[in-house]
Amino acid sequence: MSDPATTEDRALDLFVHALKMCHGYDFSDYARASLKRRAEQLAADLGEPGIGHLIPRLIYEPSLLGDVIARLSVPVSDMFRDPEVFAVLRERVLPVLASYPRVNIWQAGCAQGEEVYSTAILAEEAGLLPRSRFYATDINDQALARASEGIFAARRVDGFATNYDRAGGRHDFADYYRSRYDLIRMRRTLRERVVFAHHNLVTDGVFAETHLIMCRNVLIYFSQALKERVLRLFADSLVRGGYLVLGTRETLQFSALAPYFEVVSEPHRIYRLKRERSIHRV
Numbered sequence: 001m002s003d004p005a006t007t008e009d010r011a012l013d014l015f016v017h018a019l020k021m022c023h024g025y026d027f028s029d030y031a032r033a034s035l036k037r038r039a040e041q042l043a044a045d046l047g048e049p050g051i052g053h054l055i056p057r058l059i060y061e062p063s064l065l066g067d068v069i070a071r072l073s074v075p076v077s078d079m080f081r082d083p084e085v086f087a088v089l090r091e092r093v094l095p096v097l098a099s100y101p102r103v104n105i106w107q108a109g110c111a112q113g114e115e116v117y118s119t120a121i122l123a124e125e126a127g128l129l130p131r132s133r134f135y136a137t138d139i140n141d142q143a144l145a146r147a148s149e150g151i152f153a154a155r156r157v158d159g160f161a162t163n164y165d166r167a168g169g170r171h172d173f174a175d176y177y178r179s180r181y182d183l184i185r186m187r188r189t190l191r192e193r194v195v196f197a198h199h200n201l202v203t204d205g206v207f208a209e210t211h212l213i214m215c216r217n218v219l220i221y222f223s224q225a226l227k228e229r230v231l232r233l234f235a236d237s238l239v240r241g242g243y244l245v246l247g248t249r250e251t252l253q254f255s256a257l258a259p260y261f262e263v264v265s266e267p268h269r270i271y272r273l274k275r276e277r278s279i280h281r282v
């Protein structure tokens with residue numbers, strides 16, 4: 001009798017292959033254990049006894065794709081998540097960005113938009129919102145649709161406000177949204193600065209002339225090889241002197257790209273592309 005763990009591993013390989021062949025999404029370089037857990041959960045949620053049973057559904061039910069991507073992609077986030085990171089951005093990064101006539105900020109893996117609205121609030125408080133353009137991207141179209149509405153459950157507001165205060169917020173967090181019943185909606189002045197777009201870090205290209213890239217808690221789901229590809233993409237997208245912010249469990253330290261960046265704050269995973277070295281020599 002074959003080992004069920006091995007069977008599920010083979011099923012996962014075939015599932016990943018089917019997803020790529022049928023729909024063009026390539027999860028083959030995602031960290032294996034967490035991808036397997038999410039695929040198992042997806043199978044259970046769809047009433048299937050195992051990952052392999054998802055394969056015919058991927059083939060014959062194309063309408064399932066949105067749900068499949070949504071379930072595989074973990075769109076968990078928070079406003080001012082890790083507030084101390086936003087406090088350092090406020091103190092050390094935004095004042096530098098304020099010296100540019102225009103600022104492009106790329107929020108890669110934006111989930112439902114919590115982080116991009118947080119960064120837009122920082123820009124507002126640094127006086128550079130009208131000169132800023134935010135590009136917030138993700139592979140999860142369901143999350144992107146929610147993000148672009150800027151709507152969140154009102155029960156989350158206390159947590160948002162606490163994080164905002166810890167991040168050195170200069171106003172009342174309530175200044176940035178309107179309440180409607182059990183929902184809040186972020187103010188139009190913030191929403192209209194953000195372009196939400198589908199972009200896959202595995203397969204898609206650069207966003208040129210970016211001054212700040214925030215990509216937090218996304219690389220943890222990738223293999224080492226894929227992390228390197230994505231870091232290279234970021235280096236190619238940044239202007240010289242542009243900033244890169246990773247999640248607190250992600251680092252540039254052991255990457256081949258590390259020599260091209262200076263460390264602004266390692267504990268907060270904030271890096272800056274050096275001005276003097278050409279990235280194309282990597």
Ligand SMILES: C[S@@+](CC[C@H](N)C(=O)[O-])C[C@H]1O[C@@H](n2cnc3c(N)ncnc32)[C@H](O)[C@@H]1O
Pocket residue numbers: 073074075076077078081108109110111112115137138139140143199200201202215216217218221247
């Ligand atoms: C845990 S959330 C992180 C959200 C936010 N950056 C934060 O730190 O709170 C990870 C996000 O990465 C997105 N993601 C996963 N793979 C991706 C890819 N290949 N390209 C773009 N986004 C991806 C997921 O859809 C998800 O919304």
